[in-house]
Amino acid sequence: MKTLYLMRHAKSSWSFDELTDQERPLNDRGRTDAPAMGQALAKRQIALDLLVSSPAVRAMTTAVLVARELGYPHDKIRVEPCLYEADLDTQLAVIRDLPDAAEAVMLTGHNPTMTDTANYLLPNNSLTHEMPTAAVVCVRFQVEHWAEAGPANAEFYFYDYPKNT
Secondary structure (H helix, E strand, O other), rough: OOEEEEEEEOOOOOOOOOOOOOHEEEEEEHHHHHHHHHHHHHHOOOOOOOOEEEOOOOHHHHHHHHHHHHHOOOHOOOOHHHHHHOOOHHHHHHHHHHOOOOEEEEEEEOOOOHHHHHHHHOHHOOOOOOOOOOOOOEEEEOOHHHHOOOOEEEEEEEOOOOHHO
């Protein structure tokens, strides 16, 4: 079985006009919500084999803060450039290309793609609204290889977000 955690980055700041979109940092709420979600995941006794993040500062910071709470080494976070501005097909390609040795993987990225991916994989449990910042959707696949992951073998496990913890 493979387990995928789709996480939207925590709340970012719009206070720095001189920064590019990729350089935008987390705001105060984001710096609080990301570790709180990491703690909520730790209470579920989640152990990641791999954490993959968009290179955007807000996504990477979210990944680092969550990794810290889960005891995942932040220097082992894999940066995947195509997750920034990824569409559904690109994100699915990243998922299907994950190393099979990794049983539990978290992707940290952006909306609308995180919500689109969750809804594509889980049509019977579709989200009725977009994932809020720092939200996590957990999907389990009854497969041996990530290349086989898709809606036909996806099972909804949980959906959590900061205001729910």
